[in-house]
Amino acid sequence: MEAEAGGVSVAVAIVACTAMTIFYVAILYSPTLIFRLPPPSSFKSFMIRRFVCAGISTVVSLLVCAFILPIKSWEVSYLFSAYGVRLHHTWQAVILPLSLTSLMYAGSFVLKFFSLWSSWAEHEDHGMDLSFNGLRSVFLKLINLTLSVVSNISAWRMYIVAPLTEELVFRSCMIPLLLCGGFKPYTVILLSPVFFSLAHLNHLLEFYMQQDTSLLKACMVVGFQLGYTVIFGSYASFLFVRTGHLAAPLVSHMFCNFMGLPAFFSQKTGMVSVGFVAGVLGFVYLLFPLTSPDLYNDRIDDCKCWHRYCDWS
Template structure:
């Protein structure tokens, strides 16, 4: 059986799929466990002192996430029966130059629709502000537009220097997509799972990886009920969004 993504196949499954279902599941489970467990390795295994600041805490976690992502990429390349002569290794992970614009434009456009309501609301508020200025005898001048642009640039600059923004908008999405989509989906497809099973199986690992926050939220809030509510919402949301992201990867990667 040959497992093919959109475009030319770079994985040759052979007659038996190349990878057994049990091996694919074990590999995906190990990647998910490694992604979470390595975050606690510096203090529990390496016996390093606790970080002295929130920034150093996140930087340490960035390094751990990068190590687990690279390890998953290497393990995936060793397990999958890759036809090295047909395409580059990046093609296995959904990065191929033959349709790079489809893989970028379509997912970004569809995902941006999820936040279209927020953008429209901001635009309406801006228009209302302009109408109020007009009612007060002031026009929406070029200076006011420049002020809006200046505030936007300042907000982007402040985010660039915010370590939490780097975690939320860069490190976490990149490493999660590499491990839970780019590595796991090819393994499961090559293991013989059908597309619909993969689309709903990967998000389960993705969502369960967020259970490690349960103890943190419980200690922070002092209430297990509140912690369970927050983590339960995260698990439910990540299952839904993970299914959507997995579907996009299968169709465009």
């Protein structure tokens, strides 16, 4: 998918990204504040209402981008590729970024391994059945756990709806706008996470109101969250610019939401810190090789692409 250089002005790109950010957050409160709908009867109803609002804001953002970006053709394949939605090189866009991201959780994996090891040792001490029937019981527990997660509305928010809508709006829409507006890739990687973090400011009010806590504590908690979103947003933007593939930041987003913050210290064993440091070193060493544009796109020579494959090599 090609774009005309300078086809979007800087002012239009910034205004559009700001409007998308405000709309993405504001629409969440529209059912009660604008349409005066009655409060949802349950938490599930509340979350489903938010899912619908997030979906509407995402579709609107995609349509607005389609009109602003200098797209030469309205064919579906061209539109999708402009947003980083491509079928070719999909396995690379899933496996390689996911493997890279998992290195940051090496300490967490070490901690989990020691936890499982201790659990198995305890079972042996208590004469637990570790035969085929015992393994079958563990397998059935894993299935039940999976089913409980699938039926959990909060899990759908954390692992499906939030990552998908946020990546479509803050990566698929905003990054092409900023690049076509003339911003350099490094600037885009640092600028787009600002919009991403601002979209989480509403958590300050919600945390302050729902937790009945002090404003200072609410600011500290949300401030930490905003710092984390800026760091992750920069990384997700880096993946999107380097690969031009939505799957890359999307699977990383889902994985990070599932894992939480990386474990870098444990009082039980120092191996967690060793694993964390080793993972960070591996992450830094492989960051550019595993995100090399030629792994994700066949056309990187003498072409003008949406995500600057030629300039970002």
